[in-house]
Amino acid sequence: MDRNEKLLSAFPAGSRGLEIGALCHPLVSEGEYDVRYVDWTSTDALRAKYANDPNVDVDKIVTVHYTLQEGHSLRQIIGDDLGDGFDFVIASHVIEHVPNPIGWFREIAGVLRPGGFLSLAIPDQRYIFDCKRELTGAGRWIDAFHSKQTRPSLGDIYDHFSNYVEVPLANFENLQFDPDTYPETHFDREWIKEALLRDESPESYIDCHCTTYTPFSFTHLLKEVMHLGLCDFRVHSFYETERGGTEFVVVLERMREGEPNGSGISEQLASLPDVTRHAGEWGWTDLHGYIDAQRLREKELEERIGTQEGELAELGSALAARDRDLEATRSELEKFRRLAERQHESLREILSSRSWRITAPLRWCVERFRHPGTQS
Structure with missing residues (x-):
């Protein structure tokens, strides 16, 4: 199953949904689905921002239908277009940028119909530039939800840039991941220092990876928020990071109204996949192990x-010995063949000799004597 199949397989053809942060690489095309695109700014603003970026084809940037606005929920931004709710929401490499994941999940649930799907592609912290960072714990999610965090904190920004490392391409080719060997990235800490001294937050929104995950840690976080009754989803399907890959895929299904309680929570917990916790799952401090x-x-x-x-090697030696035995047998057979040929030649010489012809009457008499009733 390829990446798109993992992300889209739960969506019926022609269903109605949202894609968040598609830019110029939408996973859902308007021809296959009734899709609307959501981003942090307008189409024109995106084209202006990425005009000189060689990695972005500005002509292919999708038409943004809904622009995110700080202080407004997704439901408020969509307004009357919501109807009975969307069938799906898809977001590739988005959740790690979200300051308040629990609040974000609840916003998504607010625009999905019951039984609708949230499909996520999530970078695996172990194999990207976040590999030296600690994995995000449930406390980080809960604090952000309780404080209604809407922007990356100074701590989020500091962790992102101060721990950023370049993972050499050769490491993916050889499947060798050792952060000790990665080149360090030099980070200017002065502006963070000044912001701390002034007790101020950055005036502009600074995008970064607010959170980091592995398949196991993300499953653990879902389990914790399910127990707290803060999750409106069950797990529909879960695809762990493939060998040589850098992301895992999670498809969540919106619970029915009023379900995240009692039997609903039991159903949510039962939907969690059995993901193996590997050594080093909880971040850089354990990575040496x-x-x-x-x-x-x-x-x-x-x-x-x-x-x-x-x-x-032993098998090769045995085969070589067998070959030698076979060659010796062939040699013996050749000797017998040559001996048989010589005997046949001698017999032909005897039968064609003068003495054989002269003694023919004598042989006839001997034969008659031995078999008297035989006629010639």
């Missing part, structure tokens, strides 16, 4: 390969 475990596994694999190579 993960690396050591990987190196131990590599050593075990090398030993197994060495054993198999030895077995192959």
